[in-house]
Amino acid sequence: MTKWGMVIDLDKCTGCQACTTACAMENNTLPGENWQDVLYYSEGTYPTAKLTWLPRPCMQCENPSCVAVCPTKATYKDMDAGGIVFVDWNKCIGCKYCMIACPYGVRFYADEKPVVEPDIRDVFPGEGQLHAPPYQGPESDSVRGIGIQPKGVVSKCTFCYHKVSKAPEGVADLDEDNPDTKEYTPACVRTCPPKARYFGDLDNPESEVNRLIADQRGVRLKDHTGNRPQVYYLGSGADVPAYQSPKKT
Amino acid sequence: MNKGNILQGPMGLMLMVVSAIVALAAFGYAFLDLQSAGHRSFNTTSQIPWGQPIATYLYFALASSGLGMIAALSLVFGFKQFLPIAKRAIYLSVVILLAGMAVLAMELGHVFRMLWVIPLNMQIHSAMFWMGVFYVADLIFLLWKFQKMEGQEWDSKTSKQIGIASFLAVLLASGNLALVFGMMSMRPFWFDGLMPIYFYLTAVASGLAAVVFFTYLAYGFNRNAMPERTRVMFEGPMGKLFAAVLGATVLFILVRAYTGFYTNTPEVNVVWREFLFASPVYQASLWLGIVAPFVVMLIAGLRSNPSLQVLVSMAVFAGLFAERYFFVVGGQVVPLFRGTWEWGLIQYTPSLTEWTLTIMGSAMLFALYAAGERFLNLSDMPAEPATPEGAVAAA
Ligand code: SF4
Ligand code: SF4
Numbered sequence: 334m335t336k337w338g339m340v341i342d343l344d345k346c347t348g349c350q351a352c353t354t355a356c357a358m359e360n361n362t363l364p365g366e367n368w369q370d371v372l373y374y375s376e377g378t379y380p381t382a383k384l385t386w387l388p389r390p391c392m393q394c395e396n397p398s399c400v401a402v403c404p405t406k407a408t409y410k411d412m413d414a415g416g417i418v419f420v421d422w423n424k425c426i427g428c429k430y431c432m433i434a435c436p437y438g439v440r441f442y443a444d445e446k447p448v449v450e451p452d453i454r455d456v457f458p459g460e461g462q463l464h465a466p467p468y469q470g471p472e473s474d475s476v477r478g479i480g481i482q483p484k485g486v487v488s489k490c491t492f493c494y495h496k497v498s499k500a501p502e503g504v505a506d507l508d509e510d511n512p513d514t515k516e517y518t519p520a521c522v523r524t525c526p527p528k529a530r531y532f533g534d535l536d537n538p539e540s541e542v543n544r545l546i547a548d549q550r551g552v553r554l555k556d557h558t559g560n561r562p563q564v565y566y567l568g569s570g571a572d573v574p575a576y577q578s579p580k581k582t
Numbered sequence: 583m584n585k586g587n588i589l590q591g592p593m594g595l596m597l598m599v600v601s602a603i604v605a606l607a608a609f610g611y612a613f614l615d616l617q618s619a620g621h622r623s624f625n626t627t628s629q630i631p632w633g634q635p636i637a638t639y640l641y642f643a644l645a646s647s648g649l650g651m652i653a654a655l656s657l658v659f660g661f662k663q664f665l666p667i668a669k670r671a672i673y674l675s676v677v678i679l680l681a682g683m684a685v686l687a688m689e690l691g692h693v694f695r696m697l698w699v700i701p702l703n704m705q706i707h708s709a710m711f712w713m714g715v716f717y718v719a720d721l722i723f724l725l726w727k728f729q730k731m732e733g734q735e736w737d738s739k740t741s742k743q744i745g746i747a748s749f750l751a752v753l754l755a756s757g758n759l760a761l762v763f764g765m766m767s768m769r770p771f772w773f774d775g776l777m778p779i780y781f782y783l784t785a786v787a788s789g790l791a792a793v794v795f796f797t798y799l800a801y802g803f804n805r806n807a808m809p810e811r812t813r814v815m816f817e818g819p820m821g822k823l824f825a826a827v828l829g830a831t832v833l834f835i836l837v838r839a840y841t842g843f844y845t846n847t848p849e850v851n852v853v854w855r856e857f858l859f860a861s862p863v864y865q866a867s868l869w870l871g872i873v874a875p876f877v878v879m880l881i882a883g884l885r886s887n888p889s890l891q892v893l894v895s896m897a898v899f900a901g902l903f904a905e906r907y908f909f910v911v912g913g914q915v916v917p918l919f920r921g922t923w924e925w926g927l928i929q930y931t932p933s934l935t936e937w938t939l940t941i942m943g944s945a946m947l948f949a950l951y952a953a954g955e956r957f958l959n960l961s962d963m964p965a966e967p968a969t970p971e972g973a974v975a976a977a
Contacts, residue, residue: 576920
């Protein structure tokens, strides 16, 4: 069975946020509600400071703690959809327990104070949905949390399931350079200028993602939580430094 | 009816009406806000999804459990000294739980949807699912038990069985509520297998505060107006129980703080150092709301003083409310990833609407309590059993 996975090569990633922007446009998320974000870190002090960054989508975990805690099964892992974790907007009661339980901080309760002003929900007010921007992706599917979310529910990255699901059966990789699969490649992967992102089937031994993970020792973030992400990182910098209070530095 | 109970007169009516008006006004305000602006009227964010309304719910739910446990002292374990407050404790346990549920309902994104999605989907892996199941069971047993008491059925077999079931439901509900937090390995400030023990202890402490305060309130803060057995209980065993429970609470907080200061884990260490102990509010609530009351209750000459008992109960109310708040928010203030544009601790202060919900819950509690004193005889207790000597003499 297909198990969709992503590989992000941090040695190639320039931290340009093209992925973040592409994701926001593809999925009509609110400004600041970044299903995909790039986080920046600095360690040390001038002149030996180090700046690192980390692109971070939903990890579509193999053992997703967000699924286990959800009291309504609104959050579920769909093995038939390549193991993508979805939020059923018709079932979510907005208890936000999944946001507490996700170790990666990639879930959003968009019915809250605007992260970025002006509040786009007032600029394009929506009926039944949080906002109604002039362009809306045509493929909404509230059972999978795709489209513009309604009030009072949680949303997250879907690995662009509306694209990925149309890929030819049995394909090992979804690659923006391959004309046959380009259209089905997740927006963040397709748009990444230095090609730091790869997307493919982790269950297919032929896939590029598997080769990269094996050859370049792909690692997963916060593996100690047992969530076992389906997103792997390559290169130096996957060592996210522990939180340190600014008071101490 | 007992004459000393001022809440059965005009005072009670006034308290009931005023509290009901406050509760309704607060509900109206919050409801309109939520209708027009949605959860934008809250200061919670996707980084701190659980704020003061959840802390308020937690406080109420645990105080309710504490009251259930206090009632069990006499009803299940046979500590007859505490019989005079059993019925009031059960009633308070019910209404405080209802108040907590009302606050929680206002916090959820879709409250009515819950009624069908939870039973239809049976997500038994979720601690929150069980929280719902156990608290509903708890509520049913409490009501049932109360109904038996209303029917003067204090000692029948069924009444005893319901008492035991109710006690078990209370343990399951509050213990499981603890696990909603305690099982979150990704939130190290909460991650603790002993969380249920901590919740049991603090639940009883807040339950005691409630029952002491509301009993005094019923008698116009005049202990001499209380029925004989109630007065005896407040003069003797009540203060000692309070001292013991507060002592254990202080110990528990101390041990947690000690580990917190010692560990290197930022999600625990930084929270204790820079969020809890750096806050004057936390400091005040800890020292004045928990430690000082403990000291007062520890001193034999002070613990039976009526004014001090009332003061201590109020201080513990406030102290434990703050504990719950700092506990809920503390688990979330250290960003999951430092780089989430958040370099320091995540900032959160409850909004006016969030405060309104806390007020709504509290006013609802007062209104329902006053109604209980007025229409149900909460001071009721079984007649004193004949002493063995008396029985022998009669024979
Ligand atoms: S990253 Fe978070 S939201 Fe995504 S599947 Fe894992 S636990 Fe769930
Ligand atoms: S907020 Fe929605 S998706 Fe998340 S745990 Fe609650 S019901 Fe499930």
